[in-house]
Amino acid sequence: MLDRPEKIESDLKSVNSVVVQILGMFDNTLSILSSSNLNEIPHSPINDVKSPSSWDDQKSEDSGESIKTKKPVKTKRGCYKRRKNGSMLTKFTSTLIDDGYAWRKYGQKVILNSKHQRNYYRCSHKFEQGCQATKQVQKTNDEPSKYKITYNGLHTCNNVQRAPQIIVTQNPSDNSTLISFETNTLMENNKVGFCFSSMKHTPKEGFPLGHIKHEQVSSSDHYTPWDPAAGLSQVLSEPMSMISSELDCEDMVSSGVFSTTCSTHGYEIDDINDFGDFLFE
DNA sequence: TACATTTGACCCAT
DNA sequence: ATGGGTCAAATGTA
Numbered sequence: 001m002l003d004r005p006e007k008i009e010s011d012l013k014s015v016n017s018v019v020v021q022i023l024g025m026f027d028n029t030l031s032i033l034s035s036s037n038l039n040e041i042p043h044s045p046i047n048d049v050k051s052p053s054s055w056d057d058q059k060s061e062d063s064g065e066s067i068k069t070k071k072p073v074k075t076k077r078g079c080y081k082r083r084k085n086g087s088m089l090t091k092f093t094s095t096l097i098d099d100g101y102a103w104r105k106y107g108q109k110v111i112l113n114s115k116h117q118r119n120y121y122r123c124s125h126k127f128e129q130g131c132q133a134t135k136q137v138q139k140t141n142d143e144p145s146k147y148k149i150t151y152n153g154l155h156t157c158n159n160v161q162r163a164p165q166i167i168v169t170q171n172p173s174d175n176s177t178l179i180s181f182e183t184n185t186l187m188e189n190n191k192v193g194f195c196f197s198s199m200k201h202t203p204k205e206g207f208p209l210g211h212i213k214h215e216q217v218s219s220s221d222h223y224t225p226w227d228p229a230a231g232l233s234q235v236l237s238e239p240m241s242m243i244s245s246e247l248d249c250e251d252m253v254s255s256g257v258f259s260t261t262c263s264t265h266g267y268e269i270d271d272i273n274d275f276g277d278f279l280f281e
Numbered sequence: 282t283a284c285a286t287t288t289g290a291c292c293c294a295t
Numbered sequence: 296a297t298g299g300g301t302c303a304a305a306t307g308t309a
């Protein structure tokens with residue numbers, strides 16, 4: 001089907017069923033990957049969390065000896081493996097946006113050479129569903145201030161918002177077939193777009209009200225639904241008109257996984273070869 | 282009462 | 296030694 005675009009147009013139902021099958025396969029693959037990743041983390045906070053009673057036991061054993069002089073015990077409070085690489089996405093924005101996921105603040109730190117504190121959020125479904133997604137929000141020193149939002153890890157929770165749809169297009173110039181995980185519009189673009197978008201969109205807390213009251217810079221507190229947890233792909237999933245109007249040159253996304261460029265006409269993918277082991281050609 | 286936020290302590294990576 | 300990420304008790308809020 002992908003090789004014969006003329007057949008696609010005349011047989012859209014078949015295309016849709018293939019798309020559904022592909023999505024199902026992606027779902028299975030992602031769930032397998034996420035579960036195996038959890039097993040591989042040697043000192044995952046989740047795995048290492050001890051019950052309060054056992055922690056108390058630990059403390060009682062420590063009595064009479066300085067905690068600092070003790071050898072680190074892996075199951076102690078605060079013990080974890082700092083994540084190094086993984087999927088990381090950084091976004092600069094002039095306004096705080098609601099990405100549609102439920103976040104829970106778990107920390108706040110003063111950062112060296114930074115005027116503002118950095119806030120730490122984890123997915124609200126971390127313990128419920130083992131979702132490892134976290135994000136950091138920090139006001140930059142720029143004038144006017146912008147927000148640097150760094151996302152770590154992908155959402156593996158079911159707090160998903162929209163059903164992804166794959167749009168298959170044919171690149172007329174080079175005969176390559178493009179698969180776009182679009183939301184609902186055809187992409188008249190020669191660039192490849194893909195999106196592991198979420199299933200349903202129920203706006204959650206996004207940011208605590210305190211942040212809105214005290215830290216929001218813009219007078220127009222507009223919250224743009226955006227799903228950075230799916231990497232740059234979510235940005236690509238929006239209609240191109242939306243991307244250019246909302247992100248334009250003001251907001252910028254960078255990622256350790258994706259290499260991206262920003263233009264007034266939307267986003268381009270410079271290198272998609274790092275998207276896991278998937279290659280779209 | 283349940284859930285979210287605050288904040289000092291703890292520990293890892295550099 | 297230090298900065299930064301996370302934990303969890305204390306506190307706040309609905």
